[in-house]
Amino acid sequence: MSVTKRSVCPFDCPDTCGLLVEVEGGRAVAVKGDPEHPYTRGSLCPKMLHYEKSVHSPLRLTTPLKRTGAKGSGEFAPISWDEAVAAIAGRWKEIIATHGAEAILPYSYAGTMGVVQRNAGHPFFHRLGASRLDRTICSPAKGAGWQAVMGKTPTPHPDSAGKSDLLILWGINAAATSIHFLNAVREVKQRGGEVWLIDTYRTPTAAAADRTILVRPGSDAALALGIMHVLAREGLVNEPFVAESVLGYREFRREVLGTFTLDEASRLTGLPVATIEELARRYAAAKAPFIRIGSGLSRYGNGAMTVRCIACLPALVGAWEREGGGAFPDTSTGGAFAMEHVLREDFVTTPTRIVNMNRLGEALNTLNNPPVMSLYVYHSNPAAVTPDQNAVLRGLSRDDLFTVVHERFLTDTARYADIVLPATSSLEHSDIYRAYGTYCIQRARAAVDPVGESKSNWEVFSLLAKALGFEEEPFTLTADELIDRLLALPSPMREGIDTRALAEGKGVELTVNRDGGYLTRSGKIEILNRSLPEPLPCYLPTHEEEGKLPFRLMTAPNPFALNATFYDQPDLREKQGGMRLQMNPSDADARGLKHGERVVAFNELGEVPFFLDATDRVPPGVVVAEGVWWIAHAPGNRSVNALTSQRLTDQGGGSTFYDNRVDVRPE
Numbered sequence: 001m002s003v004t005k006r007s008v009c010p011f012d013c014p015d016t017c018g019l020l021v022e023v024e025g026g027r028a029v030a031v032k033g034d035p036e037h038p039y040t041r042g043s044l045c046p047k048m049l050h051y052e053k054s055v056h057s058p059l060r061l062t063t064p065l066k067r068t069g070a071k072g073s074g075e076f077a078p079i080s081w082d083e084a085v086a087a088i089a090g091r092w093k094e095i096i097a098t099h100g101a102e103a104i105l106p107y108s109y110a111g112t113m114g115v116v117q118r119n120a121g122h123p124f125f126h127r128l129g130a131s132r133l134d135r136t137i138c139s140p141a142k143g144a145g146w147q148a149v150m151g152k153t154p155t156p157h158p159d160s161a162g163k164s165d166l167l168i169l170w171g172i173n174a175a176a177t178s179i180h181f182l183n184a185v186r187e188v189k190q191r192g193g194e195v196w197l198i199d200t201y202r203t204p205t206a207a208a209a210d211r212t213i214l215v216r217p218g219s220d221a222a223l224a225l226g227i228m229h230v231l232a233r234e235g236l237v238n239e240p241f242v243a244e245s246v247l248g249y250r251e252f253r254r255e256v257l258g259t260f261t262l263d264e265a266s267r268l269t270g271l272p273v274a275t276i277e278e279l280a281r282r283y284a285a286a287k288a289p290f291i292r293i294g295s296g297l298s299r300y301g302n303g304a305m306t307v308r309c310i311a312c313l314p315a316l317v318g319a320w321e322r323e324g325g326g327a328f329p330d331t332s333t334g335g336a337f338a339m340e341h342v343l344r345e346d347f348v349t350t351p352t353r354i355v356n357m358n359r360l361g362e363a364l365n366t367l368n369n370p371p372v373m374s375l376y377v378y379h380s381n382p383a384a385v386t387p388d389q390n391a392v393l394r395g396l397s398r399d400d401l402f403t404v405v406h407e408r409f410l411t412d413t414a415r416y417a418d419i420v421l422p423a424t425s426s427l428e429h430s431d432i433y434r435a436y437g438t439y440c441i442q443r444a445r446a447a448v449d450p451v452g453e454s455k456s457n458w459e460v461f462s463l464l465a466k467a468l469g470f471e472e473e474p475f476t477l478t479a480d481e482l483i484d485r486l487l488a489l490p491s492p493m494r495e496g497i498d499t500r501a502l503a504e505g506k507g508v509e510l511t512v513n514r515d516g517g518y519l520t521r522s523g524k525i526e527i528l529n530r531s532l533p534e535p536l537p538c539y540l541p542t543h544e545e546e547g548k549l550p551f552r553l554m555t556a557p558n559p560f561a562l563n564a565t566f567y568d569q570p571d572l573r574e575k576q577g578g579m580r581l582q583m584n585p586s587d588a589d590a591r592g593l594k595h596g597e598r599v600v601a602f603n604e605l606g607e608v609p610f611f612l613d614a615t616d617r618v619p620p621g622v623v624v625a626e627g628v629w630w631i632a633h634a635p636g637n638r639s640v641n642a643l644t645s646q647r648l649t650d651q652g653g654g655s656t657f658y659d660n661r662v663d664v665r666p667e
């Protein structure tokens with residue numbers, strides 16, 4: 001006899017689907033979408049259709065492990081939880097006595113997006129006095145660029161895009177990364193509107209677009225400035241809207257648009273002037289143009305400035321005034337819960353150093369006073385996902401580094417651990433979720449029994465706190481008790497929501513007040529922002545603008561994986577067709593490279609073997625590696641991040657995964 005329980009997809013995706021889990025004898029036997037979820041309405045991506053296979057995979061870790069072989073060898077012996085916790089607490093006490101607590105570095109990101117489990121380590125590491133991690137691997141530059149113009153103005157409801165008559169998907173592969181946004185794409189087309197896609201190669205999303213424009217990597221700010229140049233030149237700017245609601249247009253027009261020529265925009269983007277003019281005129285003629293801004297274009301040395309330039313477009317034509325008009329980077333659901341009760345910044349007694357997570361390689365190999373002597377990794381896989389893989393692996397190989405990894409699987413990172421701790425999956429623990437591509441929240445209670453002896457992030461930090469004698473309150477609460485407390489605390493975003501549905505585990509929409517005007521310092525949309533190093537939007541070069549190697553490398557998302565998650569599933573790996581490098585056939589011919597053969601992509605940071613996919617989807621001068629493969633399943637002994645650098649974005653300390661060059665040779 002099976003029962004159906006509600007749950008939530010815990011993974012790092014804007015949609016945050018509602019799930020229905022069929023449970024039999026404490027195990028999940030099937031998973032489907034919850035038709036009652038307000039946004040995702042019952043459909044799931046190909047990765048989650050068989051989530052039960054990952055949850056009950058034979059590869060799941062079931063006991064704590066202690067390393068018995070060399071680091072990286074994957075040789076371990078099972079130990080008990082008591083032994084594991086005692087070993088960690090004992091080693092940390094020694095390290096603290098010799099080097100101080102700053103020698104301990106936590107490393108986590110987004111294996112689970114649940115508010116409680118994701119942040120479970122914050123109170124603990126703050127109380128410990130460990131080094132702090134700046135969690136900037138995803139898209140802080142996008143946030144910085146958007147906020148430079150729009151401040152804290154709430155972003156539109158994602159469904160409002162469906163009312164647009166010109167929807168621009170700008171640097172987003174929605175068919176892979178946000179499949180429910182394709183509902184808005186379909187609605188626009190049904191109403192007779194048009195959909196344009198702007199990317200660097202022809203992604204699967206191109207099939208949903210009326211027009212696809214391929215720009216040179218990292219040049220989108222030049223395209224946005226070119227469009228605005230045409231709007232200004234041809235009198236297509238909405239002057240009354242600008243006069244009332246925009247700060248600094250006059251200065252911007254004089255100092256930037258006046259000097260930034262269309263020839264310059266054409267040279268930088270690789271687009272004909274006529275294409276830029278056509279897009280500008282089409283944008284100005286639309287009743288309610290809407291731009292869905294992806295994150296790929298922000299992962300460059302100029303990423304924040306790129307997003308800032310794009311964010312100015314709706315202001316110039318007054319798109320914000322019209323239903324279905326505007327732009328959308330992400331939703332801002334940060335105010336849904338009183339996060340100070342989760343993060344416990346008040347436990348930080350003396351400020352400790354902050355390590356940018358993109359520079360883990362540098363931190364492990366070169367930091368001093370004190371050096372990093374222990375790394376505690378939870379719900380992240382830095383050996384695969386973090387840039388400069390060779391530097392990361394060199395650091396993880398250090399004999400004097402004490403590494404603990406709390407994981408569901410023996411990942412590339414876990415193979416380098418001294419102690420591995422088995423983690424529950426989202427179906428085995430409780431949490432509360434808030435989405436970043438919708439305005440939904442949802443509570444999930446554990447739906448199945450923990451696999452083996454696995455424990456949740458929350459439980460493990462309670463155990464470690466006990467072993468170290470921390471008696472403060474969060475360490476004695478259960479996850480459900482903390483969730484109850486968060487829900488008892490008021491938030492304007494939760495006012496008037498359906499609390500009964502929430503208690504029943506259903507997805508519930510937050511209340512968003514959009515009548516507060518523009519939430520910037522001036523109360524206007526700020527094209528001019530004097531708090532920034534560049535007060536006006538402009539074109540900044542990428543790191544690799546003048547690079548010598550012939551190909552720009554796109555490290556793009558794969559529809560059948562999520563970062564380095566789901567590589568435990570053989571059928572999903574097969575659907576990806578192996579770890580491939582896509583290249584234009586003319587480039588392949590010029591180098592004597594053959595479709596399907598093994599090739600090596602290389603640069604100053606490393607060398608990575610791939611299978612070559614010679615395809616017209618990719619323009620000359622660009623190569624694409626979709627997915628962040630586990631080294632264990634790669635054709636060679638490295639995966640794509642051996643080719644990406646630790647350089648950061650112009651604002652926000654973000655990753656620059658797309659701002660790299662490579663050359664390619666036969667193996």
Ligand SMILES: Nc1nc2c(c(=O)[nH]1)N[C@H]1C(S)=C(S)[C@@H](COP(=O)(O)OP(=O)(O)OC[C@H]3O[C@@H](n4cnc5c(=O)[nH]c(N)nc54)[C@H](O)[C@@H]3O)O[C@H]1N2
Binds near residue numbers: 293
């Ligand atoms: N299936 C799947 N879903 C995912 C993920 C995944 O790996 N796989 N990742 C999840 C995560 S962590 C995140 S942050 C989100 C968002 O994940 P992101 O990785 O930010 O993906 P997108 O926002 O779709 O944007 C990536 C797109 O930007 C394009 N791009 C790169 N450079 C440029 C450029 O210079 N100009 C333009 N115009 N386009 C460019 C890439 O070719 C790609 O199509 O998705 C989440 N969902």
Ligand SMILES: Nc1nc2c(c(=O)[nH]1)N[C@H]1C(S)=C(S)[C@@H](COP(=O)(O)OP(=O)(O)OC[C@H]3O[C@@H](n4cnc5c(=O)[nH]c(N)nc54)[C@H](O)[C@@H]3O)O[C@H]1N2
Binds near residue numbers: 108381409423562641
């Ligand atoms: N080349 C390249 N690199 C990239 C990207 C790219 O597009 N290209 N994308 C980047 C982006 S946008 C992001 S956000 C990062 C993502 O970086 P990460 O957040 O590190 O992403 P994942 O690879 O999904 O690794 C998460 C791990 O958490 C584990 N896990 C899941 N649930 C739990 C849990 O409850 N507890 C514990 N302890 N473990 C759990 C999973 O098994 C998985 O191995 O990667 C970045 N790296």
Ligand SMILES: [Mo]
Binds near residue numbers: 012138139
């Ligand atoms: Mo991300």
